[in-house]
Structure formats: C-alpha cells, structure tokens
Amino acid sequence: MDIKYLRISLPVSAALLGVLVIAIWLALAPAGDVRMRVPVEPEAVASRPVELPVQQPNEGTLIAGPGKPADVEGSWPQFRGADRSNICRGVNRLVPSWPEDGPRVLWKLEVGEGHAGAAIHRGRVYLVDYDRDKQEDAIRCLSLADGVEIWRYTYSVRIKRNHGMSRTVPAVNDDYLVAIGPKCHVHCLNAETGQLVWKMDMVEQFGTVVPPWYTGQCPLIDGGNAILAPGGDPLMMAVELSSGRTVWKTPNPGGWGMTHSSITPVDFEGERQFVYCTTKGVIGVSAQDGKSMWTNTDWKIAIATAASPVDVGHGRIFLSGGYNSGCVMLRLTRQGSRIETQEVFRLNHTFFGADQHTPILYEAHIYGLVPPKGQLACLDLQGNRLWTSTAANAFGLGPFLLADGLLLVLNDQSGTLHLVEAAPTAYRELSRDKVLEGHDAFGPMAMASGRLILRDLTTMVCLKLPQRPAALSRQGSSLPGQVAAARPVCSPAVRTALLDTLAGSLR
16 A cells, blocks of 8 residues: 555544544533633632631630549648648648658649649649640649549630649638639639639739739638739739629839739738739738838849748748849838838848748748759748758759648659758758659649648649657657656757657557
C-alpha cells in the first residue's frame, strides 16, 4: 500500500470515529438544564450560615458529688488559719518523731496546676482549682475523711499556664464561703450547699489590675463581712456576706495596686485595723469604716510582694519579701490625731527575707525561710538572727506551719516533709518523710484535727499526723499518778528527748 495514502486515511478515520462516539453519548445522555458555574462573591460566602457548635460561656454551674463531710472537730477556715498566725491552735499532742513509714496518708488526689492551698471547716475541705480542659475555675468542696468531692461550683475563665494557675485560699465560716479566682473573680457561696449568694468581677467593676502570675490575695472574713483589696477604686472594701452589699470603701487617690500579699488584721491601742501591702506602699485602714489610718511608702517591692504583714504586738508590724527586699520592723506611734510609722530595724535580704511565705511569730521569735535557698532561720524581735539551718537543710520556696511547738516544713522540690523544733536555741530536726513527688510544692498548708493538707503542683495529699495519748502534754508530760506541778523544769531539747522516749514506748 502506498505510504502516502496511509498518512492521509488514518487521521481521517480517527476523526470520523470520534464524531461517531460523541453522537452516541449525546443520544444516551439524560435531558436537563446546563448552567454555567461562576465565581461566588465574597459577601455571599460570609453570609452563609455556618453549622458549627457554639461554645456558650459557663456563667456558673453547681455540680453535686457523692462525698460526705467527715465527723471531726477542728477548723482551718482561711489563709494561715483562723487568726492568720499560721499556727494550729488547740490540743494537737503531736508525736515529736514519726514511725519509719512516716505519717499515714488518708487520701490523695490530682488537682489542676497551681499552688492554691486548702481551707478546712466542719469536716469539709475547700479548694480553688482550675480545669484546663473546660477552661473553668472550680471552687471545690471535698470530704476531709476521704477527699471525695461533695460539690463543685464552676465558671468560665481563660487562663494560660503561668507558673501554675490557681494560688489563693478561700475563707469560710459556718454559713458562707468566699473565694477569689486567678483573674480576680470573687464568689460568695453557701458553705454547705455551694449555692451562689453573690459574685463580682474586680477587674470589670473596680479597675483592678491582675498581678503578675495571677491573683495571690486570699480573702478575709471578719464578722459578717468579707474584706477585699481590689487595689483599684476602691483600694480596700468590706462586703456584707449575706447580701453582697458594700459596707465601706477605702479611697485610692494614689492608685495603689493589688499585690500577691493578703490583708492582716492588727489591733493597735484597742482599735482594730486592716494592714495591706500594695504596689506603692503599706496602708492601715479602720476596720469600722475603712478610713485610712496611716501609710508608709518606704516599704514596697518593685516586682512582686508575696508575704503578708505580721502583727508582732505593741504597735509593731513585721514586713518581709523577696527580690532582694529583706525585711523591716515598723512601730506605730500616735502623734495627736495621726498615726505615724517608725522604722525599728531593717535587715538585708541575705540575712532574713521571705520570697514566698509569710514568717511565723511564736513565743517572741520569728521563723521563716531565708532567700535564695530557703534555709530556715530564727530571728528575735530586735533583729538578731539566732540560727539558720544548713544549706543541706534548705527548703526553697516551700510552705511551713507551726503546731504544738513544732514546725512542719516542706521542701518545694523533693516533696519531703520535715519536723523541726520551734526553739531559739538551735535548728533541731526531729523527723522527715517524703510525702509528695515534689516539683513546685509552693502551696500553703492547712491543718485541723491532726490532719495536715499539703500539695505540689498537681497533687494534693491529706496526712494523719501521729499523736500522743491525752495523758501526755507537749508542755511538760507526766505519767499517770504523778503530780504535774512537781515535775522538774527542763530545756526544750531535753523535754523533747524525754517525749521521744515516752512516745516510742507507747507506739
């Protein structure tokens, strides 16, 4: 066949075959309208309804739990206890040495990241917590017996991880509970049921500036009022627990802001006042009407004030802090109708200070942790340091509490609890036990009915501390049949050694 003929016939045949296929497809295709597709205008896209679930903010939800209050006496109703001394008052009868397996663990539970301590009242444990998954603050009521939740009250608030989240201790009495959340939301709830009584947003209502690392101020219940320091307009205020009504306000013309410190009640010349460390100084206001009684601008910490004032008595107020601020003892004096402050002594931060926790006043001596390592130290009221623990016995930013003449001190990283004699003679450790895994164990302790509650960043634990029988008393023990008045006087160290022997024979 001629090659030239094939080059012409093959393309023509292919074209005819293509036309035939298209004709058959058109004959078999179903009838219908054919519309041109054109680009959609951006406005049309925006106006289309989007079928996505809408997350409504939780304005406040109460959730009941199966827990039951413990049938025990004792109360730790607010930050640093009933009188804000951080001393567990009443009969404790603590054994000055622990068994090999340490104090008994009653219960343990996971909590949201933070450093919020507990309050204890009527067999219940109250805690300000945070639920990261739901982005909610959670005010929780737990059983002191087993840690099972009795109720929780939640509300929406977005918080980023910032050296922990929740860090305040609620205040509670027989009827009401008051809590301040990380972003200055205040809630007053029924202490038994968790029902909302009133709430306020200090940022929105009073212009409060949330401190770095979120709110550290713990509310104070004084009689029938909650005492708060918004650090805006007003500087301080009293709010009636039963109604949320403002009882009095303290003006704030200088714009003194909120810190991590908490309000301390102080009695001076028969008059009650509330003392608070602000961003620009210290103020004392009348508990009766909130009027400013005195101010001091020589004590302020540029970065953060964490420790609260300590009422030393006789018009003396002890202030301490971190960030190289050290400490100072002030004395209030009355000059006619005015109250003025005089500096008794000031100590360098390497000598005595308080990065995190407020020192404890006990039997005319002050106990606290000295920055930067957190060595335990004892100070007299003239500013003399009597002793410090060694660097091997340092506690970082760990909390401490005093009961029955004994200091309970927690190492903030190892989670080891130390039992130390509270005496001005020397540092004397009596027992120690690892009770937590550690990692940022900064939260304040709480103690009632021989039960000690403490936490690290994510775990809370309740311990039952060993106690002596009622026949033995820490302040001079006597065996049955002996006359207490006839016992010889001995030093604290000798007395403790005798008690160790007696307690060991009773275990």
